[in-house]
Amino acid sequence: MSITRITSKSPQETRSAATALKPRLKPGAVLALHGDLGAGKTCFVQGLADALGCAEPVTSPTFTLLHEYPGDLPLFHADLYRMDSADEVQRAGILEYLDAGGVLAIEWADRAAALLPAATIHVRISTGDEPNTRFIEIEELNPQ
Template identity: 40%
Template sequence: MSVVELIAHSHEETEKIAMKLANFLRPGDTLTLEGELGSGKTTFTKGLAKGLGITRNVNSPTFTIVKQYKGRIPLYHMDVYRLEDSDEDIGFSEYFHGDGVSVVEWAKFIEDYLPEERLEINIEYTDDDQTRKLKLKAFGDHYSSILHEMKD
């Protein structure tokens, strides 16, 4: 398992990190996002969307659970927080093994449905209100090679 820690000093830097990551993604990739409310999960996803060539405004799918965006590679943005106490399967495997990139906020609530190989991203607050620590953890060779690229 590979781990990379990155520091973003602003929302713009968080987006730039995600845009860079988007260059290495391919259909069927799954990213999980964890972090406290307001830590930057949706900001990260906005940057990822830009990197995938998506021009639509990206916002949190809290009340719809999944939002789909068309780009160079489709993006499936999920917020599964509302499924915390549910055994509901909304067809996750169709997204995770489909033709797009899946980004799952609050993924710990659907752990049983997640692919074994994935990239986990934890966004943490720091002492500075604008600065975030992003911890990227790879599960699988494909994601380890992505993290190797992200270090450069």
């Protein structure tokens, strides 16, 4: 297990922290994003989209549950904020994207904690005292 800690001072730095994960973004990769409303989870996913060469801008999927962005690999961006249980997540079909040949990024992933593969990369984002400061913690089981 490895934990990387990054202090971000701007949305651009948060995107760059995500883009730096490019070597990990293989088919079947899963990233679980944790953090309060407005922490910067979607911003981080925008950096993943940059890394994957997705042309279409990433927006919040809160009302649609999952967006697919074509790129070098497809990026599947899910937001489970409105899900109440792992059962509901399962019924919604999110798990089908685990082995769909792309990268699955899940906001509010705690709603599906029990369903996530062991190799899931956990990204925890929290706010600091300064309005634009974010503390980003990236936890990986076996980083390569």
